[in-house]
Amino acid sequence: MEVKIKSMKHEDFKDNEYIDNLVEQLRAGGTNIIVGKLDQLMNWGVSNSLWPLCFGTSCCAIEFMCLGAARYDMARYGFEVARNSPRQADYIMCQGTINYRMAPALKRLYEQMAEPKYVIACGSCTVSGGRRVPARLPAPSRGLLLCPDAAAAQDQGAEVLWRREPQGETGPQV
Amino acid sequence: MADIENKITQLCPQAQVDTTGEFPLVTVDDAQWHDLARALKNQLHYDVLSAVVGMDWKEALGCVYYLTNTDTHELLHVKVATTDRENPRLHSVCDLWPVANFQEREVYDFYGIVFIGHPDMRRMFLRTDWVGYPLRKDYDPASNPLRLEDETNEDYTCRWVEDENGKVKKIEGKVFEDDEYVVNVGPQHPSTHGVMRYRASLDGEIVKKIDVVSGYIHRGIEKMCEDLTYPQMLLYTERMDYMAAHINRHCMCMCVEKALGLEVPRRAELIRLMMDELMRLSSHLLSYGCLTMDQGATTAFFYGFRERELIYDIFDRTCGARMSMSYSTIGGVVADVHEDFIKDVRNACDVIEKALKEYHKLFTGNVIAVNRMTGVGILTKQDAIAYDITGPSGRASGWHCDVRKTNPYSLYNEFDFDEIVYENGDSMDRYMVRMKEMEQCIKILRQACDKLEAEGIQGEYCAPKVPKVMKLPAGHWYQQVEASRGAFGVYIESDGNTKPVRVHFQSPCFNLIGVVDLTCKDNMIADLITITASLDFVIPDIDR
Incomplete structure (x- = not known):
């Protein structure tokens, strides 16, 4: 059966019965079809292509490179496309100390990112260094103890974000 | 050891030499320091300035310079101090050992010691609007709260020069000329291998001068x-x-x-x-x-x-x-x-x-x-x-x-x-x-x-x-x-x-x-x- 979206009237899109019938007809005709909200599709896409900003200030950045290399391979979440511009990035993995001179720069980078945006605080410098970072997702608890944050812990942090993002949840602003 | 003591007292009779420590220690006044430094470099082959350590001894401010002889690989250190805490001044050795350029800027940044004859006396690591000199013993940590506004570019520099009468004068200058085309690289840039910032003056694609701005990860x-x-x-x-x-x-x-x-x-x-x-x-x-x-x-x-x-x-x-x-x-x-x-x-x-x-x-x-x-x-x-x-x-x-x-x-x-x-x-x-x-x-x-x-x-x-x-x-x-x-x-x-x-x-x-x-x-x-x-x-x- 031939279905043309163009032929559907505007009201029909809101009519669940009409759409259910249409889906049944299509399935009967051998076409595989999934019905869902466009938001879900968007979230699924976003969660599997979260691109980090290259933002390594100190030691944790080396572990971030290990995360990108073969053993930890963050490409399996679709996270491997490390961006150099905040405008193309979805999250900052803040690796290392943020001092007084760097703080305005980090704030500006955060503001330049497009929504939805996330910050992962890595390692003990960022998490408890006494500076205020707008971290929406705290690093995994192991990260608090580790200095620098081992690649495995960063991996775990990325995974938390990956699992959380499809529901459109945002963590508490710390 | 005694040999070096004799040589140095010949070069500079006012210098005191102590050979009891691990390396010979020369204590000299700022007035003789530059001449002694030149003699040490040219006559005794102390070609390498290995370290400049800024010091606050409470009664005096000063520097300890570690010099290395490239022939024998022996080390020697020289202590130079000034008792003036308001306007501490020492003579720069930047013209003898170019490595002193950044080292002395670091000392200026942390101790406020001005180096006479230094070509570019600016702060090295701290923000341009930083108040005070943090490594001095009387520094008040509360004097610099966290500022989230962007700092301004450091376009002006200054140097202190001494005339024949021993009078010291400050001369203002510019880091880049007005007609230079300056491109900013960093501080957040993947190829700087961290948070480093360069200001590069370009002529087409050719680099004419690079001003290194550091301190984005300075933790003290x-x-x-x-x-x-x-x-x-x-x-x-x-x-x-x-x-x-x-x-x-x-x-x-x-x-x-x-x-x-x-x-x-x-x-x-x-x-x-x-x-x-x-x-x-x-x-x-x-x-x-x-x-x-x-x-x-x-x-x-x-x-x-x-x-x-x-x-x-x-x-x-x-x-x-x-x-x-x-x-x-x-x-x-x-x-x-x-x-x-x-x-x-x-x-x-x-x-x-x-x-x-x-x-x-x-x-x-x-x-x-x-x-x-x-x-x-x-x-x-x-x-x-x-x-x-x-x-x-x-x-x-x-x-x-x-x-x-x-x-x-x-x-x-x-x-x-x-x-x-x-x-x-x-x-x-x-x-x-x-x-x-x-x-x-x-x-x-x-x-x-x-x-x-x-x-x-x-x-x-x-x-x-x-x-x-x-x-x-x-x-x-x-x-x-x-x-x-x-x-x-x-x-x-x-x-x-x-x-x-x-x-x-x-x-x-x-x-x-x-x-x-x-x-x-x-x-x-x-x-x-x-x-x-x-x-x-x-x-x-x-x-x-």
Whole structure:
């Protein structure tokens, strides 16, 4: 059966019965079809292509490179496309100390990112260094103890974000 | 020792020479300092200014200069002080040793000492609107709250000059001329290998001048150390050059051991040496990975990191951490090595030796690599010495500066290895020195494995009982080691308490940024990335 979206009237899109019938007809005709909200599709896409900003200030950045290399391979979440511009990035993995001179720069980078945006605080410098970072997702608890944050812990942090993002949840602003 | 005392009193009769310490100490007034410095350099061949340590002795402000003789590799230190706390002024030695340019700016930044004759007297690490001088003993930490507004660019500089009558005058100047085209690179930029900022003046694609703006990761480790006990301080040594974490910590341990007169068990010293070499290997592998990636060879990066994981596994099994292992301790090492340690090291050596051949096949002969690195960013031997560029970058320029050979420490004089020295001093040579040095690391590690096996039983005790709170006798000490990027020095001054009066870290990377302008001048802006990658600095080591 031939279905043309163009032929559907505007009201029909809101009519669940009409759409259910249409889906049944299509399935009967051998076409595989999934019905869902466009938001879900968007979230699924976003969660599997979260691109980090290259933002390594100190030691944790080396572990971030290990995360990108073969053993930890963050490409399996679709996270491997490390961006150099905040405008193309979805999250900052803040690796290392943020001092007084760097703080305005980090704030500006955060503001330049497009929504939805996330910050992962890595390692003990960022998490408890006494500076205020707008971290929406705290690093995994192991990260608090580790200095620098081992690649495995960063991996775990990325995974938390990956699992959380499809529901459109945002963590508490710390 | 007496010989040097005579020579110096001949050169400058007012200078006091003390030869009782580890290195001869010359105390001289600021008025005679510049003349003495020139004589020391030209007549006694103290060609290298190894360290400038700013000091606040409460009654006086001043500097301690460490000089190295390139012929005999002997060290000497000179103390220059001023009692004026309101307007402290010393004479600059920037014209004799260009390395003093950044070193003196650092001292100005932290102590407010103005150097007469310095061409560019600006702050080095702190924000332009910073109030006060943080390493002075009377500094109030509350005077600088966190400011989230952007700081302004530092377009103006100044210098102080002295006329014939001894009157000092301030002359304002500009960093860049009005008609120059200035491009900003950093601080958040992937190819600066951290948070480093350059302001490059361009003529088309050609770099005319580079102004290095540093301090985006300055944590004030030296200040923090003044409030810590000696074992606590060790923790911070690993967070500077994290690619030489073990080596830096080893250096600090050696400096404290020297002050206390402690002897380290041979097995512990051997383990430390092996860890140092593993660290160097891992650092050079990282350098390979980053240098290749900066030129677009992403695959080579994965190869380099594949082998690094082997070394990390060894660290992880023995020390419980992949980086910043906190393994050396004052008097020895924390615990004995893992039971499979020797087996793992031998395996890693075999794998990396094979992999090195693969790396060369993958990258070294590649036409892009050859064209972008050969003859680019040349640093002459003369400049390397003048700017105190040690480590692989200095050896690529033909300077024999390996501290393991010149002033052997630990057990290095028992080992058979070569110092890799190249001649041209371009990016390619810096890269090749690292590649060849990895082979030497493997050679040392294999010998060390044999020695460790012969040495004793597994689990034998590795650290003598050292009290947790220790008091160093009053005095000052300086220790140098060969870190992965050059000579790393630790200066400790103690007044006999549990906490030091002053700790200074002389980092090799800080000198490396001094030649960025020199090596990049008249090259393409794209080569800035290759040259800085081949110099291979670690930003937290610069800023400390």
